[in-house]
Amino acid sequence: MAVRRELLEQTRGESALTTGSSDVGSGLLSLGGRIGDFVAELPLALFVLLFVAVPAAVLFAGAVERFGLGSGFVALIWGPSLGSQVARRALENSLLQGGLSAGIAVAWGYPCGVFLGRHGFRGRDLLYSFLLIPFLLPPLVVVLGIDELFGGSSPLGPGFGALGHGLAAIVLANVFYNASIVALFTSAAIANASPRLEDAVTTLGGGGWRRFRDVWGRGSLLGAASGGLLTFLLSFVGFAAPLLLGGPSNYTIEVWIYTLARTVYAAPTLAAGLALWTVALLCLPAFLYLAVARRARLIGGRERGTPRLYSLNWRRPGTAALGAAMVALVVFVGAMLGAVLLLSFHLVNGSWGVQNWSALFAARTTGAIGIPTGQALVNTLFFAGAAATVVVTLVLLVAYVSTRPRRGVGILEGFAFLPVLLSPVILAFALRNFWGSTLGIPPFLWTLIVASQAALALPFVLQSVRTSLRGLPSNLRGAAQTLGASAWKAFWQIDVPLLRPAIVAGATFAFALGLGEFAATNFLYIPTYATLVVEAYLLETLRLPGPASALAALLVLVSGVALFLLIRGGNRVRF
Amino acid sequence: MSASSEPGGPVLRVEGLRYASEGFQLGPVDFQLDRGEILGVFGPNGAGKSTLLRLLAGLEPAVGGRIWLDGREIGILPSHRRGVGMVFQDLALFPQLSVWENLAYGPRAHRWPEAEVSTRVEELLRDFRLGPLADRIPANLSGGEQQRVALARALGPRPRLLLFDEPLSSADREIRQALQSEVRGIVASNGLVAVYVTHDLDEGAALAARMAFLREGRWIAEGPTDRIRRSPRSRFVAGFLGLNVRAVGGGWVATDPSRTEVVSRGDPGSVPGIIRDVRPDGELVRVNVALVPSVPGPERLVEALRWGADSLPRVGDTVGVRFREEIPLPEE
Numbered sequence: 001m002a003v004r005r006e007l008l009e010q011t012r013g014e015s016a017l018t019t020g021s022s023d024v025g026s027g028l029l030s031l032g033g034r035i036g037d038f039v040a041e042l043p044l045a046l047f048v049l050l051f052v053a054v055p056a057a058v059l060f061a062g063a064v065e066r067f068g069l070g071s072g073f074v075a076l077i078w079g080p081s082l083g084s085q086v087a088r089r090a091l092e093n094s095l096l097q098g099g100l101s102a103g104i105a106v107a108w109g110y111p112c113g114v115f116l117g118r119h120g121f122r123g124r125d126l127l128y129s130f131l132l133i134p135f136l137l138p139p140l141v142v143v144l145g146i147d148e149l150f151g152g153s154s155p156l157g158p159g160f161g162a163l164g165h166g167l168a169a170i171v172l173a174n175v176f177y178n179a180s181i182v183a184l185f186t187s188a189a190i191a192n193a194s195p196r197l198e199d200a201v202t203t204l205g206g207g208g209w210r211r212f213r214d215v216w217g218r219g220s221l222l223g224a225a226s227g228g229l230l231t232f233l234l235s236f237v238g239f240a241a242p243l244l245l246g247g248p249s250n251y252t253i254e255v256w257i258y259t260l261a262r263t264v265y266a267a268p269t270l271a272a273g274l275a276l277w278t279v280a281l282l283c284l285p286a287f288l289y290l291a292v293a294r295r296a297r298l299i300g301g302r303e304r305g306t307p308r309l310y311s312l313n314w315r316r317p318g319t320a321a322l323g324a325a326m327v328a329l330v331v332f333v334g335a336m337l338g339a340v341l342l343l344s345f346h347l348v349n350g351s352w353g354v355q356n357w358s359a360l361f362a363a364r365t366t367g368a369i370g371i372p373t374g375q376a377l378v379n380t381l382f383f384a385g386a387a388a389t390v391v392v393t394l395v396l397l398v399a400y401v402s403t404r405p406r407r408g409v410g411i412l413e414g415f416a417f418l419p420v421l422l423s424p425v426i427l428a429f430a431l432r433n434f435w436g437s438t439l440g441i442p443p444f445l446w447t448l449i450v451a452s453q454a455a456l457a458l459p460f461v462l463q464s465v466r467t468s469l470r471g472l473p474s475n476l477r478g479a480a481q482t483l484g485a486s487a488w489k490a491f492w493q494i495d496v497p498l499l500r501p502a503i504v505a506g507a508t509f510a511f512a513l514g515l516g517e518f519a520a521t522n523f524l525y526i527p528t529y530a531t532l533v534v535e536a537y538l539l540e541t542l543r544l545p546g547p548a549s550a551l552a553a554l555l556v557l558v559s560g561v562a563l564f565l566l567i568r569g570g571n572r573v574r575f
Numbered sequence: 576m577s578a579s580s581e582p583g584g585p586v587l588r589v590e591g592l593r594y595a596s597e598g599f600q601l602g603p604v605d606f607q608l609d610r611g612e613i614l615g616v617f618g619p620n621g622a623g624k625s626t627l628l629r630l631l632a633g634l635e636p637a638v639g640g641r642i643w644l645d646g647r648e649i650g651i652l653p654s655h656r657r658g659v660g661m662v663f664q665d666l667a668l669f670p671q672l673s674v675w676e677n678l679a680y681g682p683r684a685h686r687w688p689e690a691e692v693s694t695r696v697e698e699l700l701r702d703f704r705l706g707p708l709a710d711r712i713p714a715n716l717s718g719g720e721q722q723r724v725a726l727a728r729a730l731g732p733r734p735r736l737l738l739f740d741e742p743l744s745s746a747d748r749e750i751r752q753a754l755q756s757e758v759r760g761i762v763a764s765n766g767l768v769a770v771y772v773t774h775d776l777d778e779g780a781a782l783a784a785r786m787a788f789l790r791e792g793r794w795i796a797e798g799p800t801d802r803i804r805r806s807p808r809s810r811f812v813a814g815f816l817g818l819n820v821r822a823v824g825g826g827w828v829a830t831d832p833s834r835t836e837v838v839s840r841g842d843p844g845s846v847p848g849i850i851r852d853v854r855p856d857g858e859l860v861r862v863n864v865a866l867v868p869s870v871p872g873p874e875r876l877v878e879a880l881r882w883g884a885d886s887l888p889r890v891g892d893t894v895g896v897r898f899r900e901e902i903p904l905p906e907e
Contacts, residue, residue, distance in 0.1 A: 473665055473667055473670075474665075475663040475664075475665055475667035476667050476669060478629070478632070478634045478654070478661070478663070478667065479661065479663060479667035479668075479669075479728075480669075480680065480684070481632075481633070481634060481653075481654040481655050482632050482633075482634070482654055482655070482657075482659055482660060482661040482729070482738075483655075483660070483680050483681035483684050483728070483729075483731065483732060484655045484656075484681055484684030484685040484732050485655055485680075485684040486653070486655050487653070487654075487655075489655075489684070490655075494669055497671050498670065498671060
């Protein structure tokens with residue numbers, strides 16, 4: 001020990017002479033790394049600040065200034081005025097639609113998720129991809145599909161008219177989108193269960209019930225719960241379905257905000273107050289969703305391994321019941337898609353033909369909506385492409401710093417999830433409010449449309465890439481660096497090729513979301529910048545259902561191509 | 576400025592190297608290695624062994640200290656300019672690249688002319704008997720083949736310092752011995768220096784001429800392997816080396832199991848104990864004995880030898896243990 005002490009003393013003595021130099025050296029090296037990280041983090045931080053956080057803060061600050069956070073703010077919903085009554089009704093509708101949709105989506109999606117998550121069969125991957133279709137499909141398409149399928153002029157109208165309008169139609173649209181999400185979340189959570197643990201339970205004599213209780217049941221329920229909470233969130237701020245299928249008596253708070261902010265009612269301060277209410281109300285379910293999803297390891301986990309899958313035995317009542325739920329979901333989704341495609345050939349006069357498609361490009365249609373369909377298609381592809389490019393660039397930069405364990409990365413990633421708290425209408429409202437006098441004017445307006453689409457896709461793409469990133473062996477980049485590659489070169493040459501499937505999936509996913517984004521784009525557009533979904537909405541409101549149905553079918557086809565690109569080469573969106 | 580820059584001085588010199596992160600501190604670490612020397616760094620899991628290697632490689636930022644390699648201060652350089660080669664515990668082979676491309680990665684990253692890259696890769700393929708595997712990707716190699724590729728890849732850009740992060744921990748005995756011999760040969764014949772961390776004493780001791788110990792981030796002892804074995808200077812090190820450590824009087828002493836004998840109960844100079852385990856080993860018998868504590872407290876287990884397997888002691892027998900040599904250990 002004395003020798004050790006002596007050695008330490010000696011070392012300290014020498015170090016005292018050299019400390020200045022060593023600390024400067026280490027400090028410079030560390031500073032270099034920090035500058036590199038800062039440069040990589042800056043674009044995302046700036047993007048979220050400029051296009052999400054600051055505009056939202058300014059919008060809400062205006063509302064607080066006008067109404068305060070006390071009785072004036074409460075009176076926005078619970079006051080005696082007509083406006084308050086309408087807002088209260090909208091809030092009640094949001095809660096009712098969200099709750100009903102979430103309940104039905106979980107009841108239907110959970111057995112489907114268990115079926116998918118526990119069974120191996122031919123075509124399982126295809127089924128997985130099929131269930132992604134509703135998530136990638138523009139919301140307006142299904143709304144138009146329900147209207148065409150069950151509305152007054154539809155062949156099914158006389159028998160199922162109740163499903164074509166009002167609360168039932170809205171919930172039907174929400175369930176169409178979200179039952180698949182619940183199924184996919186449940187299946188993904190089941191895949192997190194340890195196959196070895198399941199083997200251990202089995203060899204110790206545990207049967208089906210014990211395997212459910214001790215191995216995969218809890219995860220599956222958490223997965224379904226997170227799917228249900230997401231359904232509630234998405235349905236609560238539902239826009240397209242209540243706007244087109246519900247009528248004023250079924251307006252959600254989101255639709256009412258849009259109406260106050262964007263239409264002839266023009267009461268932007270009131271809309272801002274209600275937007276603040278909405279965000280405040282959404283905080284709890286949003287954090288609950290994030291917490292449950294994290295516990296189900298749908299967020300923040302590593303890429304999953306191969307789950308334990310069992311072959312199908314249709315004679316078992318449980319399997320048959322699960323299979324029946326899945327078949328029903330596939331038939332429901334397939335029937336809706338088929339109906340949209342088929343009814344694009346159903347003419348208003350009851351006969352069948354291609355006139356709806358030709359009318360889509362006719363001068364009368366173009367004149368009515370103020371822009372040729374071809375131009376709307378170009379706009380759609382441009383906005384979606386630009387948004388996907390922005391998102392992928394930002395996510396790549398985050399990925400670069402994410403694998404370097406250091407303080408602040410978690411904050412940055414949390415920052416990127418901020419758009420989840422804002423609904424599309426509120427985000428667009430905030431953007432227009434903040435940037436209205438500069439970027440909101442026609443030469444620059446397209447940047448706001450791209451920014452809103454990118455902000456809404458960012459959390460999903462980031463999550464997808466981050467899950468893959470965490471699955472990479474931790475030492476690969478370090479190995480490349482010790483072999484002589486700089487940190488950025490190592491990332492580019494080693495990590496990026498391995499992340500390619502997730503990046504391609506993320507880019508396609510962002511592109512598909514941009515293609516179908518309706519609420520924010522509809523809020524921000526001017527005729528020159530109309531997209532296909534906005535055009536479809538205009539055609540519907542202008543009572544031109546023929547071209548509208550053809551346009552809905554066109555959107556299904558475009559989304560189908562996006563999905564094909566997504567699943568080609570084994571790319572998958574990770575939940 | 577330092578001895579490391581003088582001809583014939585140490586190839587690697589580390590002075591006061593320190594690291595700190597939330598809840599963990601490492602160092603100061605001081606050591607130096609001459610041409611052809613391998614330092615084995617031992618310690619339990621979580622002691623900071625891998626962190627030390629990552630500090631040397633520049634993959635973690637040090638909060639203080641200096642590192643010289645061949646007289647050049649490399650502690651201030653980013654990882655890719657330090658001229659070190661590292662073999663990782665999980666080998667970290669690039670899964671999307673073939674064996675050939677994995678081996679070419681380092682020379683290419685150093686911007687060698689392509690002709691030289693090819694020559695170097697062919698050389699490595701030949702030296703490590705990897706020729707037939709050149710076009711395969713790592714997933715299609717056996718564990719031993721992957722370990723050879725990782726070692727060859729680390730040597731690709733001709734580093735002066737090699738760092739090994741328990742790369743052989745999962746290898747079977749035959750592969751481990753072959754690669755250990757290969758590592759020794761490479762380091763000696765090329766005049767390199769190497770730091771080899773492991774929690775397995777047998778694995779590291781077979782390679783290293785010098786050894787050092789880490790415990791909870793503290794650099795416990797460092798020196799030539801023979802000297803450390805003769806004089807461990809720490810209860811932790813003595814225990815790690817497999818010596819019998821026990822309290823005597825007010826202090827602690829260590830005895831090599833080969834100098835510890837089982838004798839009859841009550842033999843003069845022996846300590847009473849109860850046999851817990853008996854393992855015949857050729858001409859001798861290895862016995863684990865729980866010493867009867869002189870004062871109430873936890874029992875201390877020692878390994879002792881008994882010559883002649885004719886009368887095997889039995890588990891539960893009370894015997895005497897004689898320690899033929901006692902190395903005093905300093906206070907900790």
